[in-house]
Amino acid sequence: MKIAIVHYWFLGAGGGEKVIEALAAMYPGADIFCLFADKQRLPRGISEERVQCSILDKIPFSHRINRAIFPFYSGAVGSFDLSKYDLIISSDSPPIKGIVPSIDTVHISYCHTPGRFLWDLAPAFTAKLPWFARPVFAEMASNARISDFVAAQRVDYLIANSRYVARRIRKYYRREPAVIYPPVNAVEGYLSSRQDDYYLSVGRLIKNKRIDLLIRACNQLKRRLVIVGEGRDEKALKAIAGPTIEFLGRVSSDELGNLYSRCRAFLFSSDEDFGIVSVEAQSFGRPVIAYGRGGSLETVRVDDSEGGLDTGLLFSEQTPQCLADAIRRFESQEQRFVPSVIREHALSFDVSVFKEKISEFVTLAMARESSAPVLTMPRRPMDSRIPAWNEIRGEA
Amino acid sequence: MGGGWEITDRHRVRVAILHPWFLMRGGGEKVVDVLVGIYPEADIFTLFVDPEKLSSTLRSRGVHPSILNAFPLSSRLHRHLMPLYPWAIESLDLSAYDLVISSCGPAMMGCNTRQDTVHVCYCHTPQRSWWDLYSEHQLQLPPPLRQMFVMAAARVRTWEFCAMQRVDHVVSNSNYIADRVLKYFRRESVVIYPPVSMSSGPALPSNGNYYLTVGRLEKQKRVDILIHACNQLGRKLVIAGTGKEEKYLKSIAGPSIEFRGYVPDEAIAELYGNCKAFVFAAVEDFGIAPVEAQAFGRPVVAYGHGGSLETVRVNDPQGRLDTGVFFPYQTVDSLVEALHRFEQVEDRFVPEDIQEHAKRFDTKTFVAAMTNFVGHATERQHL
Numbered sequence: 103m104k105i106a107i108v109h110y111w112f113l114g115a116g117g118g119e120k121v122i123e124a125l126a127a128m129y130p131g132a133d134i135f136c137l138f139a140d141k142q143r144l145p146r147g148i149s150e151e152r153v154q155c156s157i158l159d160k161i162p163f164s165h166r167i168n169r170a171i172f173p174f175y176s177g178a179v180g181s182f183d184l185s186k187y188d189l190i191i192s193s194d195s196p197p198i199k200g201i202v203p204s205i206d207t208v209h210i211s212y213c214h215t216p217g218r219f220l221w222d223l224a225p226a227f228t229a230k231l232p233w234f235a236r237p238v239f240a241e242m243a244s245n246a247r248i249s250d251f252v253a254a255q256r257v258d259y260l261i262a263n264s265r266y267v268a269r270r271i272r273k274y275y276r277r278e279p280a281v282i283y284p285p286v287n288a289v290e291g292y293l294s295s296r297q298d299d300y301y302l303s304v305g306r307l308i309k310n311k312r313i314d315l316l317i318r319a320c321n322q323l324k325r326r327l328v329i330v331g332e333g334r335d336e337k338a339l340k341a342i343a344g345p346t347i348e349f350l351g352r353v354s355s356d357e358l359g360n361l362y363s364r365c366r367a368f369l370f371s372s373d374e375d376f377g378i379v380s381v382e383a384q385s386f387g388r389p390v391i392a393y394g395r396g397g398s399l400e401t402v403r404v405d406d407s408e409g410g411l412d413t414g415l416l417f418s419e420q421t422p423q424c425l426a427d428a429i430r431r432f433e434s435q436e437q438r439f440v441p442s443v444i445r446e447h448a449l450s451f452d453v454s455v456f457k458e459k460i461s462e463f464v465t466l467a468m469a470r471e472s473s474a475p476v477l478t479m480p481r482r483p484m485d486s487r488i489p490a491w492n493e494i495r496g497e498a
Numbered sequence: 499m500g501g502g503w504e505i506t507d508r509h510r511v512r513v514a515i516l517h518p519w520f521l522m523r524g525g526g527e528k529v530v531d532v533l534v535g536i537y538p539e540a541d542i543f544t545l546f547v548d549p550e551k552l553s554s555t556l557r558s559r560g561v562h563p564s565i566l567n568a569f570p571l572s573s574r575l576h577r578h579l580m581p582l583y584p585w586a587i588e589s590l591d592l593s594a595y596d597l598v599i600s601s602c603g604p605a606m607m608g609c610n611t612r613q614d615t616v617h618v619c620y621c622h623t624p625q626r627s628w629w630d631l632y633s634e635h636q637l638q639l640p641p642p643l644r645q646m647f648v649m650a651a652a653r654v655r656t657w658e659f660c661a662m663q664r665v666d667h668v669v670s671n672s673n674y675i676a677d678r679v680l681k682y683f684r685r686e687s688v689v690i691y692p693p694v695s696m697s698s699g700p701a702l703p704s705n706g707n708y709y710l711t712v713g714r715l716e717k718q719k720r721v722d723i724l725i726h727a728c729n730q731l732g733r734k735l736v737i738a739g740t741g742k743e744e745k746y747l748k749s750i751a752g753p754s755i756e757f758r759g760y761v762p763d764e765a766i767a768e769l770y771g772n773c774k775a776f777v778f779a780a781v782e783d784f785g786i787a788p789v790e791a792q793a794f795g796r797p798v799v800a801y802g803h804g805g806s807l808e809t810v811r812v813n814d815p816q817g818r819l820d821t822g823v824f825f826p827y828q829t830v831d832s833l834v835e836a837l838h839r840f841e842q843v844e845d846r847f848v849p850e851d852i853q854e855h856a857k858r859f860d861t862k863t864f865v866a867a868m869t870n871f872v873g874h875a876t877e878r879q880h881l
Binding site for chain 1: 584585588589591592593610612613614656657660663664666
């Protein structure tokens with residue numbers, strides 16, 4: 103079986119690259135295609151020869167201006183020769199899933215999210231543009247939405263990286279995806295016998311991660327907070343930080359492990375599609391205090407009424423006050439969080455689980471393609487949920 | 499009434515209502531009025547607005563017109579701005595709303611909503627000039643304009659199709675429109691008939707000896723068929739309404755035809771209440787006038803096509819009484835034959851029963867069905 107993996111770009115380590123790392127390890131014979139690649143920063147285990155870049159990669163400075171040349175992506179994606187593959191797994195940011203495979207090729211798209219600047223965040227994105235760029239973006243985005251929607255219709259099987267993203271796929275593409283959580287190196291976590299008195303935050307220091315909330319809440323409660331990560335907002339965040347806040351910048355993975363394993367709890371206030379760091383913290387047996395929206399609703403277990411199996415706490419509003427209340431609530435019941443239970447939960451998101459599920463999915467998809475040449479589309483979910491006419495009118 | 503949060507904490511639910519334009523007072527605008535009654539806090543967005551043509555409720559609360567409304571002469575040239583509708587709709591920022599009801603018409607289904615916003619599209623009809631009547635419509639245009647229209651229509655159709663797929667729930671105003679929505683947008687929809695206000699008293703036997711028709715005097719209403727048939731049979735026909743075709747219609751009218759022009763509400767009730775039957779030859783998506791006539795207990799003689807098939811009850815499978823008579827072809831002969839047929843069975847129609855049937859299309863029924871539906875829809879969105 104000839105397999106191709108199509109990814110958007112390799113320009114640094116993010117969640118998407120971890121997915122490719124796992125897929126590349128699962129299918130060592132697979133060819134990897136992408137728009138751009140920084141050959142120095144390929145994921146572990148992927149050799150330079152395996153990666154084929156689009157023509158855009160040859161443009162000088164293309165790595166730096168990658169987002170600005172978005173309009174040329176679809177042409178570049180169309181230039182990949184994918185005709186000889188039996189299976190293509192695409193890792194989608196638009197328009198990667200817009201590849202046109204031949205009729206016998208099975209195309210599975212692992213969707214990190216429908217491009218948010220095109221869909222749910224389009225108004226916010228437009229507002230940030232200078233006025234003269236807005237009509238240009240509006241026209242481009244309108245066309246891109248059509249191609250994105252149409253491209254999603256010709257993918258054979260869609261996989262969403264969380265139930266949260268699955269809902270977004272249903273809404274904007276009107277297709278029913280499977281859900282397979284992205285791979286986290288949970289098995290590398292460990293339990294530490296030593297516990298220190300600090301809360302931890304890990305992540306890029308950018309606006310939508312809402313690290314400002316963590317700082318304000320810890321300022322107010324005078325709790326120690328250790329912040330790992332760098333980013334555009336570093337200066338602004340340092341300006342509001344009180345004496346109990348500590349910025350560590352970038353740390354080595356050994357040191358990060360130490361930090362994770364000894365913290366009182368991991369604080370997480372952003373609305374993420376999945377949220378890998380919060381699972382990483384749990385893999386070290388540490389509880390998570392997270393904003394109760396998006397991926398955290400799936401990665402943090404809070405459903406147990408006794409509380410013995412909970413792996414963290416959720417807070418309902420993205421405000422410092424609400425987080426401060428949650429921290430106090432956490433401190434009053436800290437004893438009930440059991441590190442081994444938390445780690446056990448994190449292991450359900452381990453790379454091995456991802457690989458197992460993907461491989462099972464691929465087997466099913468390939469079997470179905472070969473035994474059932476005519477694929478019947480499932481009914482669209484929303485339509486079948488519409489109550490019958492007489493039900494609505496209150497008639498028998 | 500419906501369930502879900504929409505009842506329990508309605509104060510927290512932010513609602514937006516979208517309607518293509520407020521440039522006349524028709525059935526679509528009436529739907530918006532009623533929706534505003536259900537959601538009094540709602541913000542209303544539209545492409546074009548002519549403040550003079552707003553109903554009093556809407557005028558007092560204000561509507562938000564799109565940027566296209568600022569074009570000079572936009573209210574007259576609005577049809578020619580059609581290639582810009584997608585742009586105008588997509589640039590609306592609706593991220594603050596939890597429930598969006600789009601009333602369409604052209605383009606309104608294409609608004610961008612947040613992931614957890616419930617978007618219900620109440621479809622009056624896919625825009626006829628670029629969907630079902632496209633071939634006829636473009637042929638009427640002068641050649642240079644036609645080329646431009648053909649290109650723009652192709653783009654707008656693609657866009658509307660994709661846009662309709664991201665609507666959460668589609669509601670059609672009749673089974674006739676539901677078929678059209680399925681045909682052009684491949685979406686299944688639920689049918690909720692539009693609201694017809696019923697201001698009639700108890701249904702009484704008629705004491706007039708005339709047939710009645712009410713509506714704008716336009717070509718596609720086919721009032722000419724009614725006139726020719728009544729000329730031929732020498733029956734009295736009262737025509738209420740004005741329009742572009744008035745002159746022509748008067749020129750073909752015989753002595754038994756009476757034009758009343760614009761008739762105010764009280765007088766029209768009198769006209770409805772006393773006619774022998776309401777006659778109707780148009781193909782409508784729904785057709786409010788025949789329902790109004792039935793609300794006064796009067797039977798309807800209608801061309802058996804389009805919305806009339808749903809608003810007039812003939813040959814009911816459950817054996818209920820007929821509320822009118824259909825004629826099978828949109829021709830004078832067919833109507834003459836139907837009038838003969840009607841006059842033979844005229845005394846078998848029961849005014850109270852006809853009035854009861856019309857209640858199916860009452861504003862109250864619409865409000866209950868819509869509230870209930872939106873309740874179901876919002877509950878499910880949050881599963």
